[in-house]
Amino acid sequence: MKKSFLLCFLFICCILSNKLLAQTTDSSSTNVNASYSVTSGVKIYPNPVRDVLQIEGLDPSVKNMISVSSSYGRIIFQSRSSGSGSYSVNVGKLKPGLYYVTIKQKDNSILLRFLKE
Numbered sequence: 001m002k003k004s005f006l007l008c009f010l011f012i013c014c015i016l017s018n019k020l021l022a023q024t025t026d027s028s029s030t031n032v033n034a035s036y037s038v039t040s041g042v043k044i045y046p047n048p049v050r051d052v053l054q055i056e057g058l059d060p061s062v063k064n065m066i067s068v069s070s071s072y073g074r075i076i077f078q079s080r081s082s083g084s085g086s087y088s089v090n091v092g093k094l095k096p097g098l099y100y101v102t103i104k105q106k107d108n109s110i111l112l113r114f115l116k117e
Contacts, residue, residue, distance in 0.1 A: 040110060044101060048115035051092040055101065060085045065104040071097060091116055 006058040041057035058064050060083055068089060070075040074096065081087045089101070094116045 002094065023102050028033060042110050042112070044112050044114055046117045049091055050117050051090065053089045053101070053114060054088040055103070056085065058085050058087060058103065059105055062105055065102075067102045068094075068102075069100050069102065071099065 017054050022041050037078075042055065043057055044053055046054075049103040055066065058081055064087070066079055066087055066089070067075050067093065069075045072084055076099070077089065089100070096116050099114055099116055101112045101114065103112070
């Protein structure tokens with residue numbers, strides 16, 4: 001019962017606060033780590049996901065580093081995109097819960113969260 005309640009709570013939190021976040025690092029400024037909302041066009045779907053998570057809106061001119069991590073920060077999967085505008089991640093073997101996708105592009109990182117059913 002507690003597990004079902006927790007899963008429902010995480011699902012509702014994920015839906016209510018589905019914001020895209022990015023983190024940039026600029027070594028020439030005094031504010032080294034700045035977080036802000038992004039309208040970069042990168043999106044993930046379906047959310048919640050069962051088997052395959054689709055990532056769209058990637059910059060095809062660079063090979064993006066894509067990683068999936070648990071809600072505790074443990075990296076579960078890491079790969080480079082093939083230089084296309086989309087990427088698929090098989091998450092079928094993950095346990096149900098909240099996870100994060102980090103997409104590193106040149107000088108910034110985009111952090112997206114998703115719920116695994």
